[in-house]
Amino acid sequence: MWSKKFVRIVKFVMPCFLLALLFIYACPPEIARPEKQWQLHYPDSWSEPVYKFDKNNKLTKAGFELGRTLFYDRRLSRNGTISCGSCHQQFAAFAHIDHPTSHGIDNKLGTRNTPPLFNLNWQPAFFWDGAVNHLEVQPISPMQNPVEMDETLANVVDKVAGDTAYKRLFKAAYGDEKVNSQRMLKALAQFMGMMVSCNSKYDKVMRKEIGAEFTQSEANGLVIFRNKCASCHKEPLFTDYTYRNNGLTPKFKTDSGRAVITKQPGDIYKFRVPSLRNLKYTWPYMHDGRFNELEQVLDHYAGEKFRSATMDPAMQMRLYLTATERKDLLAFLGTLNDKEFVKDERFKDLTGQTLQSDHPHSFDKK
């Protein structure tokens, strides 16, 4: 009796068991990823980034490290002399300090000031004129620019694919050694996208961290800033990412700014509003690097502008500040410098270590 019942149960359970098995078969477990996902950290009060590390480009430590190696690899240029890091220096918040316009291969000069690199995932477009629409494709431009690295993307891929040290890095990042431009570009996007600058005194005060407090002068400066500057240099990123003409006298007449891209007369001499974070490290200032000192920037806002048809209406009035107000405003701008960012170990040039085994000089060491 009992055994009959048992047989019956088995007969009904069996198909169910098989059924379950089938479903497991139909949805194979995800292929083990090389590594756990990293996270992009930023203050709660910030908006969601425009560029997210989602399934399109999962952030991993190995992907980030591959990106870092590429960023500092001089072989990305035609003659092996210039890396991204040559123009984008960490101690300058990844701008090029003391170089009004870019200084590239064979000492060739560009026409624009190297912008700093941070908080790029919030930036809707790249370059002073918004020429590039996506962080991942941005690095192609300097690689192929004749006055920057003067190499073709195809050659860069070949050079990287021919290097055994990179094989290890690609395998760690992507699970196999295949090299293509997409993998390189996504890795560079991981490295650059991780460059979040959010630990200035301003940030700490805003987060109400213990011990973080503005001085009276800085607090006064913030009020002035919000009245006179914040309409364009919008908190918390200190730019609204629009293109505007702040009344600078054109220096390179041929550089019509945003109009290079849109071909619209209404965009002539407009440039993207830059962030005001890390100004201490990023001098000189403006799209053509014309000012070495913040004092000169304030003199510009206080002085007569170059009144062309596209000058921003907010520039009609000269900026009037008393000597004290000026000092306060500068004090406030000083709270936007993020020392932790420019010293962050993760962004340091370690190519000597990661690529060492394959560098010719490693043979010199006995």
Add this chain to the structure above:
Amino acid sequence: MTIKWTAAILSVCICFAVATGVRAQYTTNGKLSVHVQNVFNGAPLMLNDRAYGLTAGDSIFISAYKFYVSNIRLVNAEGKEVEEPESYHLVNEARSSSKTFDIDVPEGRYISMRFMIGVDSLHNVSGAQTDALDPVNAMFWDWNTGYIMAKLEGRRNDPEQTEFSFHIGGFAGANNTLRWVTLRFATPITIKAGFSTEMVLKTDVAEWFKTPNMIYLDKTPVVTMEGADAVRIADNYADMFSLNHVE
């Protein structure tokens, strides 16, 4: 007893059918094999060594000819479209392997096909792509992000051998150079699983220079950025495709 066993086995079979249902759909696909043939006013296109006369009077040598065919769809008698997934093909006259490609198409009877010359706007704003869309193919503008939809380069057959260069791109607003092409089959084609239907897709390069817009190479030898000239040329080549042969 036996009924119960049959029921059990049947349920297993049903499960199997459900689990593999998605895959089963694919097995009813046939193949459409597309062969691209490029001509100039009906004469076979030969890079570099053959001069072709233009309606505008000039004669030219052609050194490079590349274009994207994307978003290919076949349309059946009811107007329903089937779309090739990830449909991006870069045709390069200098690379014969690029002039033949196969498409998986569900079984059925189709009366026409549609595709785009160029790369849809979405893929112009989505970052680093691969395969046909890999920027190493030199069909990508790095200084003003976007794909070059079609490229024609060569020189005029004059004493100076002046070069001309058309890189046609632009995907938004008034600068949009994306062009849809619809081609009706002379007789409906039938796609069958396990069979390959061959098709010759012809492009006539002479169309780049005429109707609706006459292009004079002395006035417009170089078009390598988006704008009105690029749009005029895209309007010209929009009707350069024809179907030669389907079997």
